[in-house]
Amino acid sequence: MVDYEAALEYLGSFGKYQKLKFAMLFVMQTPVAFHMLAMSFLAAKVDHHCALPGMKEAGFEPQDSECALNFSIPLVYNEDKDDWEFSQCTRYSDVGIYSLGNLSCPYFADKNETGERSATKCDQGWWYDRTQYHESIFTEFDLVCEKKAMSNIAQALYMLGVLLGSVGFGQLSDIIGRKKTLLPCLVLQIIFGVATAFAPDLTTFIIFRLIVGAACLGSFLSAYVAVTEMVGTDKRTLVATWCQISFAFGLMIMALLAYLLRSWRHLQLTISLINIPMLPLWWFMIESPRWLQSQGRDEEVERIIREAAKVNGVVVPESVFTTKKAEPKEDTGKYTVLDLVRTPNMRKRSIVIFFNWLVITMVYYGLGLNTSSLGGNDYINFALAGLVEIPALIGSIYATDYFGRRYPHSATLVLGGIACLFTPYLAPPYVAKHLNPLSITLAMVGKFAVTASFNIIYFWTAEMYPTVVRNVGVGTSSMWARVGGVISPFVLLSDTAWGPLPYLIFGVLSMTAGAVALLLPETLGVPLPDTLEEGEHFRRKKPNPPRGKEVKEQEMRLTQEDQTGNKV
Incomplete structure (x- = not known):
């Protein structure tokens, strides 16, 4: 029997060979970020109002358009902006070519008077501001x-695909291996990603994107597990963090592509075809030695x-390849998700962990998808949101090694929550336009904090669960994270009721998750649990021994119990 752990003592936990293989997987993982947050640009929202057919025929020039709008579009009061603006969904029903052509601008220059005229829905389509986004599904599918x-x-349905992918492809990788699972995921991203770019309607777009979502997470998980299994245990946190950094690089590249390609079809086609150069890299990828x-x-x-010994320039002794096969351990039973909540302490711990995963993912994608609402340049905001992830991920490693897992995790969530609470109130109309950079800065602080907590919760969860249910615990937690991803778009939709509401929801939930995380045990520098019994009592505080008066009272109680046979 080959002893891979013993071989790593000679190869090094993260030697040259492992670094080369990791670099290839790093590149292959990067395009996943394109699809995960592509809706920020594919579905970019722009200013719009009812189309006014006949304006040109009536003699109105482009510079007269505001005059035509004053006469043709009702004014509605926007409470968030504390101002009147043109309706986006109605127009006056008595507007026609004749009436437009026979009225002069001074007649309808007063924007605040709508009169008693009746309004109707936009039965002639919509006009869209295409200054920044030439085409998106928002404008094409109305x-x-x-x-x-x-x-x-x-x-939300895309994130449902991500959920299905985490379950389906996660199990497939355990059956056929990490490398064999990665290839079909890459092919599916290309085929259905390209098909999405040619979707004739919204329903087709949603179905194809759902499949892309499943394939994206399948490829990310396969690569993520593969790199963590090829290195030594002391380097797993490092390579796992760099896997997350590949996602951050993907976000910054996505901002550049979106800036260059202002049509959603061109953008979708580009981010899908980028995976084609990744296919040759697959042939040089190795299967996980631990899985083999x-x-x-x-x-x-x-x-x-x-092969690794040759590349690393080391000699691995033959004893590594002829290790005596260990006796198989007695099967103590099959463990399921029910074992995570069967006992009181494990149940409390699991509820807190699941809640944290849900909130962190919901806030992460909520902030990522909502950068266009911050004001300023959408592309720069999106790129900054990716850039701040890099120091957040790297910093979280050092913070947890020095301060432990619990306090940095809780602190980052509370910090992110506070940033979210103040973000919308530092943007127009609440403050002057020149103060808008403060709002963007706070939003980036929120993204920084939630990214750091995202990285911490990954390995902290694995450390809290006992060995016999560790995979089940992390897998179930990941499923709750996908539920948060599904919920996130609906939280963003709450801005129709009140503009700042999404950020307030993110802020309150982040602070709540950070507070309850303090109920979880610290795992830095302590032996991890192996059995369910050890997991139930892991880091559980023992009652202090009785002292002084308490000892006397206890002795009297025991004496009475001996005499009467009953507890006092």
């Missing part, structure tokens, strides 16, 4: 007025070790 929630539903070992495929593990 996702306005009664259909304004459809873009949020489309993103679990399948009894020692010859393949030996070949990988010898």
Whole structure:
């Protein structure tokens, strides 16, 4: 039997060979970020109002358009902006070519008087401001007025695909291996990503994107698990964090592509075809040695070790390849998700963990998808949101090694929550326009904080659950995270009721999650639990021994119990 753990003592936990393989997987993971937050640009919302047919025929020039709007579009009061603005969903029903052509601008220059005229819905379509976004599904499929929630539903169903992918492809990778799972995921991203770019209607767009979502998470998880399994245990947190950094790089590249390609179809086609150059890299990827070992495929593990030794310039002794096979451990039973909540302490711990995963994911994607509401340049805001993730991820490693897991995790969530609470009130109309950078800065602080907590919760969760249910615990937590991703677009939709509401929801939930996280045990520098019994009593405080008066009272109580046979 080949001992891969023993081989790492000679190869190094993260030697040259592992670094080369990791670099390839890092590049292959980067495009996943494109699809995960693409709706920020694919469904970009722009100013719009009812189309006014006949303006040109009536003699109105472009510079007269505001005059035509004053006469043709009702004014409505926007409470968030504390100002009057043109209706986006209605127009006056008595407007026609003749009436437009026979009225002069001074007649309808007063914006605050709508009179007694009747209004009707936009029966002739809509006019869209295409200054920044030339085309998006918002403008092409008219996702306005009664259909304004459809873009949020489309993103929610995409995240449902991500949920299905985490379950389906996660199990598939355990059956056929990480490498074999990665290839079909890459192919599905290309095929259905390209098909999405040519979707003739919104329903087709949603179905194709759902499949892309499942494939994206399948490829990310396969690569993520593969890199963490090829290195030593002391380097797992490091490579896992760099996997997350590949996502941040993807966000910054996405901002550049969106800036260059202002049509949603061109953008979708580009982010899908980018995966084609990744396919040749797949041939140079290795299967997870630990997975091969679990399948009894020692010859393949030996070949990988010898290849790694050659690249790393080391000699691995033959004893590594002839280790005596260990006696199989007695099967103590099958463990399910019910074991996570069967006992009181494990149940309390699991509820807090699941809540944290849900909130963190919901806030993360909520902030990522809502950068256009911050004011300023959408592309710069999106790129900054990706950029701040890099120091957040790297900093979280050092913070948890020095301060432990619990306090940095709780502090980042509370900090992110406070930032979210103040963000909308530092943007127009609440403050002057020149103070808008403060709002953007606070939003980036929120993104920084939630990204750091996202990284911490990954390995902290694995450390809190006992060995026998560790995979089940992390997998179930990840499913709750996907539920948060599904909920996030609907939270963003709450801005129709009140503009700042999404940020207030994110802020309150983040602070709540940070507070309840203090109920979880610290895991830094302590032996991790192996059995369910150890997990139930893990880091549980023992009662202090009785002292002084308490000892005397206890002795009297025991004496009375001996005499009467009953407890006092």
